[in-house]
Amino acid sequence: MEISGIISAIVIGIVIGVLGRLVLPGRQRIGVLWTIAIGIVAAFIGTGIASGLGVADTEGVDWVEWLIQIALAALGVAALSKVKLRH
Template identity: 45%
Template sequence: MTGDALVHALLVGLAVGALGRLVLPGRPVAPVWLTLAVGVGAALLGTISARVAGVDVATPSPLRLAIQAGFAGTAVVLAVATAGRAPRSAGRATTRWRPAADPTTVPADQGGEAR
């Protein structure tokens, strides 16, 4: 992979990462650094995939740009869509269980003794 391909992947990834935050609706839950990093990483992966598929990545081509942007766009959408969600265990509540106070006891600091 040439330096030119790396620079183009970096630029495409940054552009797609920045635009991805603006295009997706709703409150942004993913930090800016996450969308930019995911965009750059996916654009690099797109460049590598294009090279493996036989696309000439040494020279700028519309096909290489389309592959980079496609990989980066998909990754940014997935990252933003899943960023604000907390993992949920099957069959377990998301809040901690706290035992209820026993109404038959009087706290020792209030003049009574525990039963």
Template identity: 50%
Template structure:
């Protein structure tokens, strides 16, 4: 069940990250989900390092860090995806 939640959260965070970033991110849905999962893992690691990984109630700080991680990964990953995809078409 943990993997199912990771996929759902990854998709939601990836879509939120794409909505936050200006312009159009020309990446497929599966890559949006992967970027969201990676961003979530980065956000969780930063939250744990800051000591806010587990709190009572809603973990707003952790959730904000997860979204920030997803935005970062989508922002960095989209141009890489375009570059890789462009190389495939010219080869």
């Protein structure tokens, strides 16, 4: 992966993290940096899953890939928020 690909993955990860957080109802007790980190991880994992399913490289916007990434980010934000509540 080239540096431009890594930078775009980070930017997309930020957007994915924010969208994943907005999908969840209520207040999440994690900070912005955790949201961004979860979004970046969800973007990388979601791209891998979408590639495995064969839906990563389609013409136009890859809606299925985005939905996978947002769902993973929402799961990550929810999981970390629950862990934070216990502490």
